[in-house]
Amino acid sequence: MGAGTSQSKGSAADGPEVPDSVLDLERVCKDGLGFSGMPAYDRTKKTVHPAILMNNPGDDWSQFEPPAGDFPKGWFLGYSDKPAAAELVVCVERTKATATGKVCDMETEDGKPLKISTYNTSYQLKVVEARTGKALHEYNGEAKSDECPVYIYTSEGEDKNKYYNEVWPKDYRKRVQPFIAP
Secondary structure, three states, rough: OOOOOOEEEEEOOOOOOOOOHHHHHHHHHHHHOOOOOOOOOOOOOOOOOOOOEEOOOOOOOOEEEOOOOOOOOOOOOOOOOOOHHHHEEEEEEEEEEEEEEEEEEEEEEOOOEEEEEEEEEEEEEEEEEOOOOOHHHEEEEEEOOOOOOOOOOOOOOOOOOOOOOOOOOOHHHHHHHHHHHH
16 A cells, blocks of 8 residues: 555545544544444434444554443444444543652562552543544543552553553443443
């Protein structure tokens, strides 16, 4: 694929546009640009409106599939579901990180001592129509804690000496419910 080409299928000449992969939904969260081939959202229909949960912890957007039990079944499409079936995109983005001043004594996988600095975070939650890119709800919140984590996961390239308090599904479940399951 050459520079400036889209990974999503469709153009004005081809018909309605749908995302090739869930990663294409970044533009819905980041730029408010929907996909004309996605299902229409009609809040007056008292049914579950399937959504995809996108997360940006500060570097890139990616899909997040909440663990079973965090939300009622059917609210969020999983990794194996087709992204083009979503009526909504729920976007959770870390917008700021502030050092708490707390340092936690932990161990690496091989038992070596490791000091972790903790950070409180601010985040933005948006519920967006997948088809139009229209934001239906926006909320800015904070994730704060003065406790040391029991364990942390880091990806390659991440600073293993930093722990960011993140928003959990329980923190925004009631905020998305009126849109997903009215």
